[in-house]
Amino acid sequence: MDLQEKIASLLPSATIEQAQYLTISVAKNDLRKAAETLRHQLGFDILWSLTGMDWGTALGVVYHLASSAKPGEIVVLKTQAEDRENPMLHTVCDLWATAELNEREVYAMFGIRFINNPDMRKLLLNENWVGFPLRKDYNADPELNPLNLHSDEVSDLRPKLVEQADGTVKEEWDEIFTNKEYIVNIGPQHPATHGVLHFRVSLDGEAIKKVDPHLGYIHRGIERMCESLTYPQMLHLTDRLDYLSAHMNRHAICMCVENALQLEIPERVKYIRTLMDELTRIASHLLAWSCMCMDMGGLTAFIYGMRDREKILSIFDDTCGGRLITNYNIIGGVMADIKPGFQKQVKEFIPYMRKMLKEHNAIYTGNVIAKNRMTGIGHMSRELSINQVVSGPSGRASGFSSDMRKHRPYGAYDKVKFNEIMRTEGDTFARYSARLEEISASLDIIEQLIDNIPEGQSLVKTKAVIRLPEGEYMEWVEAARGAFGVYICSKGEKTPYRVKFRSTGMPLVAVVDEISRDEKIADLIAIGGSLDYVVPDIDR
């Protein structure tokens, strides 16, 4: 019995269709049952992405699910909340912990409130924001939400909707921190948060009792902006999500559009994109490594890492013209063919980087202070990483195999041999080492590809105005911090109807509270460095 039949027999009331992925649509009242069935009976334990939707008449949510045995095989669950005035749905955050923050985001953007979610504050937006920005009927008049020159107090109260025994819903408030707690703000301006991230940390002496992340300081409304941009224009915004994975992000959106258009991409382009992806990954991991060392007080290591990263940036500079934001992928190929000296530069870089990795390991990894600071600290279990969908090196350090390069091969990844770096310890040291090992795995991939770039076009011609056929598309790449997904819902126009970027960083922030409890405040910084979140990617 295949999956579709199995689901049909378990959920008779659901509509099942085969679009890009197997799509299950359920009514609002069947959501809990469908979710529980998928989670417990069919083993879909990963909630890759939770997307709010405004279909014009009804609001709703789209869930992208997969099982940890096959993270690349994705099933879509859809539901609608009919009411536009006071839309409510049941939460799924008891089944997939990652839903908690995502549902808060959906509440802020669409106004859908989730029953039994323990925390129904708006994510990314202020509590007093008027309107729901991603709704189609949103009034963007600046008079409604004037620029505020005073900063609002962060409230210690959080609302939640609790379902009573008789089926009615009651709003309750509870306290995050009592006024007797010693609360320290780590951020939004703080040297160790790598951007404008704000943790409110309750301390008992040096030990951490609770962390409450407060997001949205760099929220630019990129998803909303995309709805008014054409597809080629949209590309530029993806570079500005996780700017350290700029190239991979753009790879994902190009693939998504190309697959929707059923555009055949030349092999040469795939090779070039893959090579660039891996170089970006090395650059990103080097930066992560350096910043983590700096956070732990090793400033010299920071400069060494930046020096090595500079080599990659020079290669980008020569071939793409950009260094950080490379602007290289475009729909149908790459902006310009590689420069003649590209292969030589890369081949010089590989042995250099291998030598430097040895040095970094000798100086920093082997250092007794560094080891003691990292080993056994901030332990994240495999269950937690799956539940919160912490993908990427941080998840793999806990034994969660989530590498999209393995599970949904794209580009030229099916043509190379490489190991998915897996560790089992799940502590800060494992996350730290996983990154360094991934650098060397990336070097291996580059080594296999660099001499074999096939001849051919570097760009296929597309129509002047790109219109995607009506439908929903989602494509995945392995960005430096985990699986990055682009979801596009098209109504056949030259602008998308809805775009959602699956943040690689939000799960990393979501686990901070749990893994840093009872550790010291200095460990919070080391844990943050080892998780390596990039804030513009979380806030979008």
Added chain:
Amino acid sequence: MNLELRTLMQLIDEGLRANLPKFWAVAIECLSVGLALLAGYAVLAMLLIYVERKVCAWFQVRIGPNRVGPFGIFQTVADTLKMLLKEVIPINHVDRFLFYTAPFVVIAASMLTFAALPFAKGIQAIDFNIGVFYIMAISSISILGILLAGWSSNNKFSMIGAMRSGAQMISYELSVGLSLLAIVMLSGTMQLSTLVEQQADLWFIFQGHVPAFIAFVIYLIAGHAETNRGPFDLPEAESELTAGFHTEYSGIHFGFFYLAEYLNMFIIAGIAATVFLGGWQPLHIPGLDGFNYVMDFIPSFIWFLAKVFFLIFLSLWVRWTFPRLRIDQLLHLEWKYLMPLSLLNILIMAVLVVMGWHF
């Protein structure tokens, strides 16, 4: 030819005494000694900041300051002028008296210790017969300043920084004291000038061989921790506490903390040089008279500064190599390793002295 500073001092002294009543001569001398110490303090701080920035740049494959003057040597002068001209920003809700007193406490403690160092033959402003004791006592006053700064700032980061600082400095003070005690046992005196005199033939680190060397290493580690510099820079751990206890300070008040930090590095190295490495005494090896004779030609203040800067270089090397410790690891290191080892070392030293096994 005599390059010793003492010759110059004697000339001035004789000139003053010949022309003025005794009271005025002494008064002018006291005043000029004070001024000389203050000037030396400021100049050394600038020099140390420059050295630190250059050495750090070499470690980090950078160039360091290179714009103001040849090799950037006037960079710190410019920085100092900037620091002097900067506005002191008033902070709301601080305990004003304590807040503005704290930097002075820190810098006064550091200056009083500085004055007790024997810089060269005959150049020492304060020379008590309990010199080592005096240095220990007066240098620990700076903890008070740091605690006050953190407490009065009304800032949570500062508060955590100050508490860390208190725990750290009080703990490491023990190892500093115990390792100096080992040498006091060997020499039988606490007077710094006598300590230096006794090392004319052989430095204490060689006289006391094994226990003296252990004491030296412990002193370097604990002393480095006393200066609040990496890997022991927890009180101001910038990636955790932004700037720790001096977060709220601006202008010259911040400058005082900054100055004191650098001078404390000099003072710690200076005490180590005086107590273990013969102070301003040249390197003498018994039996090699020719060698010893040549060494005597190098003026004593050069010997002192060379030793001090060598030790400072070690301290910079450590600072720019190691990551920061965590507070519990920091206290473990002191209470579980350094302190027991120091106590054991004193026992070994006692046996050594009683049995006469030293050189």
